[in-house]
Amino acid sequence: MAEISESHPRRKSLIARQIIVDATKQGLLADSAMIAHGRGEAFDYLLGEKTSEIAKLSIKEAAARLIAAKHPVISVNGNTAVLAGKSLIRVAAVLKCPIEINIYYRTEKRMKLLYDFLELQRMDVSKEENPMDWSGDWETAVRDVKILGKEEDGSIDGLEGPRAICSAEGIEKADVILVPLEDGDRCEVLVSLGKGVLVVDLNPLSRSAKMATVTIVDEVSRMADLLLEYIIINSSDITEWDNDLALEESLKVISINSNNE
């Protein structure tokens, strides 16, 4: 594919697309990952490719809930890993929580590829400067982030077959889960188990978006960078979150953008 010029107005979106195409070729993603990404592109286009005010509020709410959780975990699938792996490792380091690789079309090969990919990303992140406003030993904090998923010693009650597999120390034990780009069925079951489910989904009409405790309608890498900031600042409390109202607000953004063009 052609070089993407520095000045292209949709540069970030085109780079993300290339990341997904390359990761597919490397076997990191499932067959339909590119289609899912394309759907996301379209919704992000309608959102103006920026984080809306309601998305910011929902990221703040997610930050407060992750900080207050006893056993928070960040669940990562293929698309999330390649688009926002480093950012989410930073979030995990600050939260001192594990990351769990949890993919819908589970194969041993893809699990291993994603594990190695995230381990490399973790190594890179451990060599970075401290994040802004965060004090402590960054290298140690990042090295302490566990990448779970391969052990397959837990299960999600209410699901069957490979979809039910998870890590006992991760999703099974978690009281609050950040699950970007999650499947609707799994999201519904996690909620029914009494867990706080924080979903990131560009489609405010998706089943996951509707099922979640808090839905962040934003692009996953933009969301992850902002989430890190909010967690470090730690300035907001958990609210009585009305997720349906928040989804309506996101739909309004899409509706207004479609009307104003």
Add this chain to the structure above:
Amino acid sequence: MAEISESHPRRKSLIARQIIVDATKQGLLADSAMIAHGRGEAFDYLLGEKTSEIAKLSIKEAAARLIAAKHPVISVNGNTAVLAGKSLIRVAAVLKCPIEINIYYRTEKRMKLLYDFLELQRMDVSKEENPMDWSGDWETAVRDVKILGKEEDGSIDGLEGPRAICSAEGIEKADVILVPLEDGDRCEVLVSLGKGVLVVDLNPLSRSAKMATVTIVDEVSRMADLLLEYIIINSSDITEWDNDLALEESLKVISINSNNE
């Protein structure tokens, strides 16, 4: 991928997705074809996965313009061929016009694969019953449809490199072109050459949608089946088509659907 149940409310969309995934594996499509398809899925979702009233009007307008054309041609890329190949061959048979394979990332291998694919589809279509309300010798009509594209003996003035390649008898000579899922640059140049450019694009905000003479904001296979009906009925005349107004109408449909959920 799992079987798609007969009763699934989004069955057609899921089948189309599977067609694109399979065609990608068979090498018929470019790397980013699945991403483009996913974008389309999202817009179609917002359109309620049905042909809107304004889309019907624009298909009627396209039908009238194709019937009135001296040298109409149907330009087909990979996604269009696999999603709507048979339907567009039927349209070409009724219009007595050629189909031209014209792909953005042109390689000899993909051109040959698509040519063989369309030839097979043409054979299948030639064995069908007459389309409703059409009288004549269907087998002969279909066998007479030329599949152009491989000869590469024409060029599109104003474009450079492989993008400029076309068939002399097809796009170069055409006064009216139906180009589903066309790239913005190429669409702009075709319009600047004075040709009537009838675009099919699910994104009413895309450059192609904005550049075209008539933009049909609809899913390509639904569009193709309806276009065939309208061409056979042949009941409407060319109008003074205001494409900007039509695009605004399509945006309103998206906006209303986003607001009403």
